[in-house]
Amino acid sequence: MESLRLSIVQPDDWHLHLRDGNGLASVAPHSASVFKRAIVMPNLKPPITTLSQALAYRERILKALPPDSTFTPLMTLYLTDDTTTSEIKLAKKSGAVFAVKLYPAGATTNSQAGVTDLFGKCMPVLEEMARSSLPLLVHGEVVDTSVDIFDREKVFIDTILSPLVTKLPELKVVMEHITTRDAVEFVESVTSGNVAATVTPQHLLLNRNAIFQGGLQPHFYCLPVLKREHHRQALIKAVTSGSNKYFLGTDSAPHEKRAKEASCGCAGIYSAPVALPLYAQVFEEATLDMLEAFTSLNGPNFYGLPANKGTVTLVKTPWCVPTAYSFESGTVVPIFAGKTIQWSVESVINGEDSCEKKNELESLRV
Numbered sequence: 001m002e003s004l005r006l007s008i009v010q011p012d013d014w015h016l017h018l019r020d021g022n023g024l025a026s027v028a029p030h031s032a033s034v035f036k037r038a039i040v041m042p043n044l045k046p047p048i049t050t051l052s053q054a055l056a057y058r059e060r061i062l063k064a065l066p067p068d069s070t071f072t073p074l075m076t077l078y079l080t081d082d083t084t085t086s087e088i089k090l091a092k093k094s095g096a097v098f099a100v101k102l103y104p105a106g107a108t109t110n111s112q113a114g115v116t117d118l119f120g121k122c123m124p125v126l127e128e129m130a131r132s133s134l135p136l137l138v139h140g141e142v143v144d145t146s147v148d149i150f151d152r153e154k155v156f157i158d159t160i161l162s163p164l165v166t167k168l169p170e171l172k173v174v175m176e177h178i179t180t181r182d183a184v185e186f187v188e189s190v191t192s193g194n195v196a197a198t199v200t201p202q203h204l205l206l207n208r209n210a211i212f213q214g215g216l217q218p219h220f221y222c223l224p225v226l227k228r229e230h231h232r233q234a235l236i237k238a239v240t241s242g243s244n245k246y247f248l249g250t251d252s253a254p255h256e257k258r259a260k261e262a263s264c265g266c267a268g269i270y271s272a273p274v275a276l277p278l279y280a281q282v283f284e285e286a287t288l289d290m291l292e293a294f295t296s297l298n299g300p301n302f303y304g305l306p307a308n309k310g311t312v313t314l315v316k317t318p319w320c321v322p323t324a325y326s327f328e329s330g331t332v333v334p335i336f337a338g339k340t341i342q343w344s345v346e347s348v349i350n351g352e353d354s355c356e357k358k359n360e361l362e363s364l365r366v
């Protein structure tokens with residue numbers, strides 16, 4: 001019998017951690033072999049808080065790619081209490097920075113330098129972002145340790161996000177890696193079209209039982225932490241509904257194996273090499289017809305960018321996920337390591353030749 005095949009416009013990853021140094025060189029090719037563009041997260045040590053840091057990081061990413069790659073990193077700035085409106089203006093003018101990321105201080109990996117008081121410290125910057133149409137990307141969890149970890153997204157919506165959208169409705173906001181029905185309801189409730197959300201493969205495929213199934217599973221630990229089954233069902237319904245407010249953001253977040261399998265393990269799931277097949281699996285159970293809008297059309301539409309010209313073909317052919325990939329001075333374990341998954345990427349046809357890409361880069365340098 002012929003395998004089930006599906007060709008879609010080449011996708012982008014609207015939430016990706018590429019890290020830096022030799023870690024960058026090992027993970028970047030995994031994303032670049034499937035995705036055309038990615039919104040690159042700025043939570044390095046030290047964080048990417050200025051345009052000049054973002055441009056230097058962009059150069060390091062381009063150097064880490066295979067020579068024939070046409071992958072385009074879309075850079076972001078890390079918002080702090082001290083970010084200035086002039087930095088925002090410069091970033092927008094550069095054409096290389098596509099968003100600004102809000103990490104509430106202490107919420108997740110490398111967020112120590114994040115924002116301590118959004119309304120008290122950041123309003124002029126947020127107003128400038130609204131004026132220059134630069135989206136705010138949010139890690140939507142409160143950091144108050146007295147709030148139950150499973151409620152931190154909902155409390156963030158109630159105390160920060162909802163008031164922010166009321167104060168500044170013109171600001172474009174992406175709620176990153178949403179995990180709850182509450183987040184879906186919030187995104188649906190905003191009618192301006194200025195609020196959207198990314199959804200990861202793990203939050204669509206797993207509920208919180210996965211973290212404890214047969215023993216503690218560090219490779220299923222990320223932030224926001226996996227939630228109850230009814231929240232997962234709400235996410236599936238949202239992404240397969242045909243709404244243009246949801247798009248692909250893997251949150252692929254590599255940490256060395258020994259940093260995950262430790263007495264105090266890091267948060268973050270590495271999914272870049274398997275993400276697209278995993279999304280196909282989720283959509284197949286509902287409707288594959290809605291996959292392309294989620295993976296390839298809604299994101300560019302929200303960011304005001306053209307859809308890609310290339311095509312990716314997925315095929316329903318099972319393959320076994322490698323147990324590890326080399327990373328930094330050790331290895332990184334991907335989600336579903338050693339397990340067989342049902343879909344694979346058969347081919348990628350790039351819609352652009354490398355000459356076109358070269359010109360684009362040269363024009364960005366001047």
Ligand SMILES: NC(=O)N[C@@H](CC(=O)O)C(=O)O
Nearest residue numbers: 017108109222223253267268
């Ligand atoms: N998602 C995670 O659990 N970790 C991310 C940070 C983030 O996206 O919150 C990381 O950088 O490791």
Ligand SMILES: [Zn+2]
Nearest residue numbers: 108139223224
């Ligand atoms: Zn996050």
Ligand SMILES: [Zn+2]
Nearest residue numbers: 017041251253
């Ligand atoms: Zn992330």
